[in-house]
Amino acid sequence: MHETTEETGSTSWSELLSPSYSAATLTLCLGVALFAFNGFLVSTSLPTAVREIGGLELISWAFTLYLVLSIVGGASGALLKARVGARMALVGAALVFLAGTLIAAFAGSMTEVLIGRAFQGLGEGIIAAICYALIPELFPSRLVAKVFGAEAVVWAVAAFGGPLVSGLLTEHLSWRAAFLVNVPLAFIFIALVFYIVPRFSGEIARLSVPFLRLSAIGFGIMLVAFASIMQTVTTEVLCVLGAAAVLASVVVVDRRSRTPLFPSDAFALNSTVGIGLWIVLLMPVAQASTSVYLVMTLQNLWGYGPTKAGACNATFAIAWSTVAILVANIQDQRRRAWLIRLGPTLLVAGLATIVFGFFVDRPLVVMLGQIAIGTGFGVSWGFLSQSVMESARSGERDRASALLPTLQSVGYAIGAALAGLVANAVGYPEATTPVALRDATIIVFAASTVIGVGAFVAGFVLPTRKKNLLAIELRKQL
Template identity: 55%
Template sequence: MTNTASGWAAIVSPRYLGATITLCLGVALLAFNGFLVSTALPTAVDELGGVALLSWATTVFLVFAIMGGAGAALLKARLGARRALIAAALVFLLGSLLASIAGSMPELLVGRALQGLGEGVVAAICYALIPELFPSALVPKVFGAESVVWALAAFGGPVLSGALTETLSWRAAFAVNLPIGVIFIGLVLWIVPSGLREKSSGRLPIIRLLLIGAAIMAVSLGGLLSSPVLTALCLLLAGTTLFAVIARDRTASVPLFPSHAFRFGNVVGAGLWVILLMPLAQAGVAVFLVYALQNIFGFAPTLAGVIGAVMAVVWSGTAILVANVPETTRPALIRLGPILLTAGLVTIAIAFAANLLPLVIVGQILIGAAYGTSWAYTSQTIMEAALPGERDRASALLPTIQSAGYGIGAAIAGLVANTAGIAAAGTGQQLAAALVVTFAASALLSLPAIAAARAMTIKS
């Protein structure tokens, strides 16, 4: 393959442009929806009441997105990629419509659940389609393009949501998904092949999917509790349940996961640990950084949000820079990612201990570079190392495991922060002390990812 055929121009050439737009739009539905809704929800609560249910609007979306993503490969196999994507997109559109016309918070939560379920399937299948629609040389470029989508969502999502909420209504932030979803369905009909459907007498593993949902719900509930003991119990329950589901899945006739999922001595198994552990460790910064910038450094919400989004911008820029490296260099980049993540988290902990804003930005740059250098190649390596017949399961799990990592990490960060006294912090200095402990704990949680990245590349 020539350099031209494998360069950036290739993914926007007539041959691949439609596929690039389709998969990026599928990811954009998830990315923009998260940032849009986070800005519009407070206004929705003011109108609908039910402030106690505010956090659940995010929780139910996450839970159902993970359940949908876990079952996406089976849906793709049984319905074909095109039918599965269209069905999931219709569920997402129904949820967006219900949320936009909701007359109460419970109705809004139903809409959010349907949004999560549909988008969980869409994002997972879009990942599974990357190695089907693009040659191996172009896969890193596609991941680079998708990282740009996330960066645009981080910046543009809150701005667009705020503008829609202020000039029209918070309902417009949900309704804007409707035309985008319709465009996505049109692209799917045009670009995505129907694919072969597999005949199977086995039923969908509903119980395992429900147990996964229950475990993530327990994690999310733990993150909302003020009692460290109850939070720890929720995390223990969730971990035990997920472990049992993975163990049962290995002997099931209709598995959800690839056969070597989470086995450290296998490329796919160790790789999935990287995909889980990096977001898990970084979640503490994602949850508390903008809050800390406002309450310790005194920044306005917009400026704090811009600094918080530095990570996403660096992620995108770094992913583009390394997308053309030789194949022999890729294992080193995979191993470098978690190391940079640890360095970034340590830097941010030091920054708050010393009250040095420039170090906060340096830490964000290191974290963004961690994902930019390693994420695409980690994902591609997992896809290509999957056993014959298991690539869809491995690929579709990537966004699902990533979301689960953020959810679990957010709950752990909340537990550590509460134990460190964040709720009782009455001054900026006390708040900083609690966050230093939280970010230091996050750095410790990133260390196993370094070992996992080494394990998945040791034979590369």
């Protein structure tokens, strides 16, 4: 009964920094920071690295390999946690990430940078997945939404601080120094893991490593990456369809496996976990077009400089983190269910607003659309993630939790590929006049709006009936 009282009691933000939870909060936020800052550090410093060591034709692979390996690592996170425990899995992954950082930082060729980036991706994918799986273990239910709010703040800080720090280091020291920022962060993370994550006390699970399924996931994401760089629309479509077939097959085979990577009801249309995972996937798929094309369009269509265009794009992260903090105190389950539905609604409304903003040639309207999208993620993402975690079947919570950040990365990869496919089909790269560029942009974001409708529908069919909530409460008491 003590646990039930704790779960339903009042809470404040200061509790995350109390002696009971401060180390856990810092550990999980630092795990997110490794991923968030690393992306911004590399994207800012890598062009300078290319000028020094060459390999311009390979620069896109520095991001592609990182993404593919991070998704593969994330997919294996729950399995590694079960086999060796969270502490050893996190320390091992951090060491892999650290090795990749050092290889890239002291690289003499772009090939060495790519090897380093692959190690970074693998390590960080595992770290992100296991950190998510640890959230319901280290924090009571009443604090989970606040943990997601704190992580949203880390992302917002990274969005501003990452390019600034990397730019200053690259300009005044070296691009290698920008890479090496990760080294002290990794060592601090390892020390915190030893302090906060308990030693694995159970028996080592005798689970086989599903190399075939993990390889298939990597191949599917690689097909998605190929789609974004293909020169013909037909080839792009074939790559996207091939990727969809491969990834769907992995899910089907995984359900029948004795060592599953995913929860048994992943993507099922009759459970909170299954439908919740669809929302987790579809929201980033729809939003990815703004990450890929908004800054570029603002610069080419309205003559924005890099700083001004980047600031407009960053309103998404600011809105997400600000709103996530504001709603984290809400404990009422009915209000949380309503906010989960509101998230995809604002996503669709925001994308439609961006379409309208380009149609009427009003930058302010476009910015309002970005804010609406960020608000949609902010009001729903923490509650949606917590709902998936707490609704998982017995023994499957780790797999459901670990899948969340991995699926988010998959969504962004697929969304970027689909946005590129649409952009190429409507002539965005060849647009040489403002009218042609605006028309192509409108179609790209309109297509994303249609994808967002899928998340909107899923939000309204997500099971949130009283018996669902009672089952969760009963599981907590047991």
